Amino acid sequence: MRVLLFGKVSYYTMDTGSRIKLVREHRGLTQQKLGEMLGxxxxxxxxxxxxxxxxxxxxxxxxKEIAKAMNIREEIFLMPDETPIDLLRILIWYDWEHEGVLQLATSRTANTPPGKTVSPIIYSEQLPLNRLLLDWADQKHSLSVRKITRADYLEWMLQWPPRLP
Structure with a gap:
């Protein structure tokens, strides 16, 4: 687990081993079974x-072999940070690891509490990237209203991003 310090607040980021464990348990695999799948x-x-x-x-x-064995994108373990999609992936995982820190809203669902400043809304002029942002907002909303479970949301994260048109 890596620690990032911002002022007096420390945020823990999930390391690769913790991600392997999270996905393995989500898949219902024992350490023994995953090891056997890897030979x-x-x-x-x-x-x-x-x-x-x-x-x-x-x-x-x-x-890459572990990701393939558990049917997830290899980027879950190998998080590059060179493209907007990489940045979104980092934000999505940060949100998972630090529940409640990031709030998402679309312009039609934004509801700033009284006395608070208006939260920024991120959007992109690039339609495919904007679709990914909206997809994330929709998934978070579905989770917040219990339309999907945390396991469903985790599965969405593990398969994200969908193939772009």
Whole structure:
């Protein structure tokens, strides 16, 4: 777990091992089963535990294999930060890790509490990027009104972004 300090507030960010554990548990896999899926043999559970605890760091090619075995996008483990989509992915995961810190609204659903300043609304002139922002806002809204479960939302995150037209 990495710690980022902002003034006197520290924010913890989920490291790769914690993400492996989160997805493995979400998929209902034991450490042993995931290790077997990766061909580790007898040391399966031990190797996965080492990844999850941060004692060992899987190389990029191994992270790709882990992502494939658990049917998720490899970017979940290999978070680049070079494009707007990368930045959105970072924000989505930050929001998951720090529930309640980020609030999303569309211009038609924005509701600023009395006495508060108007919150900024992020939008893009690039239609595909704007669709991704709206999709995220819709998913968060569905979660907040219990139209979907946290497990459904996590699954959406693991498959995000959808293939763009």
């Amino acid at each position: 580790y043999g007898k040391s399966s559970a031990n190797r996965i535990a080492q990844y999850e605890m941060g004692y060992r760091s899987p190389k990029a090619n191994r992270l």
